[in-house]
Amino acid sequence: MISLDVRLTRKGFELDCALQSDARILAFHGPSGAGKSTLAHLIAGVTRPDSGRIVVDGVTLLDTENRVFLPPEKRRVGVVFQDALLFPHLRVKTNILFGQFFTPKAERRAPFDAIIQTLGVGHLLERWPATLSGGERQRVGLARALLSSPRLLLMDEPMAALDHARRLEIVTLIERLRDEFKTPIVLVSHSAEEIARLADEAAIINKGRIVAQGPPLDVLPGAARLIEGGRFGLINSLVARIAAVDEAYGVTRLSHPAGEILVAARIAQAGEARVAIKATDITLAKAPAETSVRTILRGRIARIEVNGNALAFVTLDLAGGDKLIAAVTRLALDELGLALGSQVYALVKSVALDERIL
Numbered sequence: 420m421i422s423l424d425v426r427l428t429r430k431g432f433e434l435d436c437a438l439q440s441d442a443r444i445l446a447f448h449g450p451s452g453a454g455k456s457t458l459a460h461l462i463a464g465v466t467r468p469d470s471g472r473i474v475v476d477g478v479t480l481l482d483t484e485n486r487v488f489l490p491p492e493k494r495r496v497g498v499v500f501q502d503a504l505l506f507p508h509l510r511v512k513t514n515i516l517f518g519q520f521f522t523p524k525a526e527r528r529a530p531f532d533a534i535i536q537t538l539g540v541g542h543l544l545e546r547w548p549a550t551l552s553g554g555e556r557q558r559v560g561l562a563r564a565l566l567s568s569p570r571l572l573l574m575d576e577p578m579a580a581l582d583h584a585r586r587l588e589i590v591t592l593i594e595r596l597r598d599e600f601k602t603p604i605v606l607v608s609h610s611a612e613e614i615a616r617l618a619d620e621a622a623i624i625n626k627g628r629i630v631a632q633g634p635p636l637d638v639l640p641g642a643a644r645l646i647e648g649g650r651f652g653l654i655n656s657l658v659a660r661i662a663a664v665d666e667a668y669g670v671t672r673l674s675h676p677a678g679e680i681l682v683a684a685r686i687a688q689a690g691e692a693r694v695a696i697k698a699t700d701i702t703l704a705k706a707p708a709e710t711s712v713r714t715i716l717r718g719r720i721a722r723i724e725v726n727g728n729a730l731a732f733v734t735l736d737l738a739g740g741d742k743l744i745a746a747v748t749r750l751a752l753d754e755l756g757l758a759l760g761s762q763v764y765a766l767v768k769s770v771a772l773d774e775r776i777l
């Protein structure tokens with residue numbers, strides 16, 4: 420879907436990035452000032468590199484050697500930024516229709532009605548942008564971007580300006596866009612939890628370089644040390660089957676191949692639920708002892724990533740195939756004699772429904 424190799428020098432900042440990806444959702448992640456937005460701007464065409472090449476979906480957007488530079492409006496890269504920039508003097512409907520303005524008629528594949536429906540903006544069409552809430556503005560911005568039948572949807576911190584409820588709404592929406600419209604997405608995000616939930620691949624950018632690329636759970640632990648407070652942001656996201664609601668105690672039991680998960684809430688829905696488990700809320704044990712912890716998952720240590728000096732991120736292969744990352748001290752690992760390949764139990768003190776965390 421995307422292949423790029425670009426260089427750009429600014430005063431005090433040098434970017435030199437090469438990557439290839441076929442991910443449905445590729446995330447750019449890294450510390451502030453690393454160059455994530457700059458890379459996004461290079462793909463969108465609003466910034467020119469000193470040299471390089473960018474190909475999306477087989478179309479060359481930029482090739483300095485051969486003097487190719489498609490201007491932003493010809494790239495068909497749908498752009499959604501933190502603050503959806505809508506034209507204030509145009510009603511919502513006209514703002515959305517503007518999306519296809521630069522798309523040649525023959526290439527206008529995006530179904531207006533389906534987009535309006537998926538994004539739930541039908542009732543907003545006659546409104547003025549100034550009267551919309553942040554979440555509504557974001558949805559209108561997305562509708563406009565999708566209507567351009569984009570080869571790629573570029574989202575730069577689309578959720579940063581939203582509160583928790585709106586954020587969840589947009590996360591769910593992005594999942595639907597990915598599944599229903601099949602538009603590849605590049606998501607710039609400083610939130611490890613957002614990436615773990617949405618992306619199938621993450622590129623970690625530090626000081627203008629891509630320092631790692633791979634499945635989120637493989638590369639996020641290494642990236643956590645680059646980011647202030649990063650270790651607190653690592654959250655696992657597991658899907659488990661709702662087995663029973665215990666009305667007397669107000670808890671819900673979920674069944675996962677690695678063990679039972681107990682959520683301290685009544686879950687009204689049936690079927691499956693997605694739960695969030697913070698890496699720092701996990702204790703590792705060699706055997707499940709008598710404790711108050713009620714979520715105990717069986718796994719094997721697949722990877723140990725030392726973070727700074729004291730802390731280690733331990734990736735477990737859980738029974739059933741999921742991965743789980745725990746943040747524990749290196750001291751504890753050594754004292755327990757835990758190493759690669761060890762069988763362990765992950766004791767989880769508090770499990771939340773994913774919806775509450777995001």
Ligand SMILES: Nc1ncnc2c1ncn2[C@@H]1O[C@H](COP(=O)(O)OP(=O)(O)OP(=O)(O)O)[C@@H](O)[C@H]1O
Pocket residue numbers: 429431432449450451452453454455456457458609
């Ligand atoms: N228009 C610009 N002109 C000059 N320098 C810029 C410009 N935009 C960004 N920079 C600089 O380029 C570097 C990379 O910035 P960029 O915005 O790409 O980082 P980022 O990873 O997106 O950071 P953040 O997470 O804080 O948004 C920084 O040193 C920044 O100060």
